[in-house]
Amino acid sequence: MAEMMQFDLVSPERRLASVQASEVQIPGAEGDFTAMAQHAPVISTLRPGVLTVVTDVGSEQYLVTGGFAEVGAGGTSVLAERAFAKADVTAELMEELIKEANMQRDAANTDAAAKYADDLVAARTQILA
Structure with missing residues (x-):
């Protein structure tokens, strides 16, 4: 063990x-x-x-x-x-989080904001699998 x-x-x-x-x-x-x-x-x-x-x-x-x-x-x-x-994560929740991240990315226009949004997109694929 x-x-x-x-x-x-x-x-x-x-x-x-x-x-x-x-x-x-x-x-x-x-x-x-x-x-x-x-x-x-x-x-x-x-x-x-x-x-x-x-x-x-x-x-x-x-x-x-x-x-x-x-x-x-x-x-x-x-x-x-x-x-x-994981049981509480829905496609709708992920879309909402990604939308927020994309808005922050567009407002900040930084590599860090873009990476944050990209990481959420990758997490969506993994968590909803």
Whole structure:
């Protein structure tokens, strides 16, 4: 059996998960990574994407739109700007998020805003599969 760690996922609205996990696949802004028990301490910003939590009973996926992940001796915590359980993500919600991102991209006209919108489009494909 894999070594377990505490995992917490919170957004400003609510706590979405607080479980013992063997691994957490995180969409980091500098690249995706997997946190496991005994992982070296790290703090990372998040990009829009799918976060996957593996527990002893299976795996759960969440859509995150940004935020921070902290991996340390006590486990892994994700503080998401917005987060949704996969079961709560609909095509309509994804279109709304992408529309907002495209409006921000058009207003800001920056590479970062364009990447944010592109990351949401990629997440739509993965989360709605």
